[in-house]
Amino acid sequence: MSRVLISVCKGNSCTGRESDSLYTDFKRTVSDLGLERTCAIKRGGCYGLCKEGPNVIVREGNAARAIEDDLFCSDCDYRGVPGEYHYSRVTDAKILRIVGEHVGQGKPVTELLADELPSP
Secondary structure, X not given: XXXXXXXXXXXXXXXXXXXXXXXXXXXXXXXXXXXXXXXXXXXXOOOOOHHHOOOEEEEEOHHHHHXXXXXXHHHOOOOOOOOEEEEOOOOHHHHHHHHHHHHHHOOOOHXXXXXXXXXX
16 A cells, blocks of 8 residues: 555644644554554644644545655645545544544545535
8 A cells, every 4th residue: 555644733723623632643543553654644734624623634645745745835735636635523533444444444434524625
């Protein structure tokens, strides 16, 4: 499986909704499932999707490489490009599914994905 990058929003609205603890829990879950070699966890900037928070962006393939290569804003935005998935209103209960199914099995959890895309 290709590299996957999970970015947990660190904007004010999301941190006010416990994204700091979500970040820690994502790191722990990735480690517990033995996925550290294929998955990195980062703190993203504000994605402008505050009402949907806490927000998590999962990037795979070229979308993950673009962030790692710093091609667009060091993970501070969400573009909705192929390979980028926006999970909104993330809770601890959703972490295991996102990591286990999306990262571990390569299957985005469609029923947990956000309904709307940001404005261009």
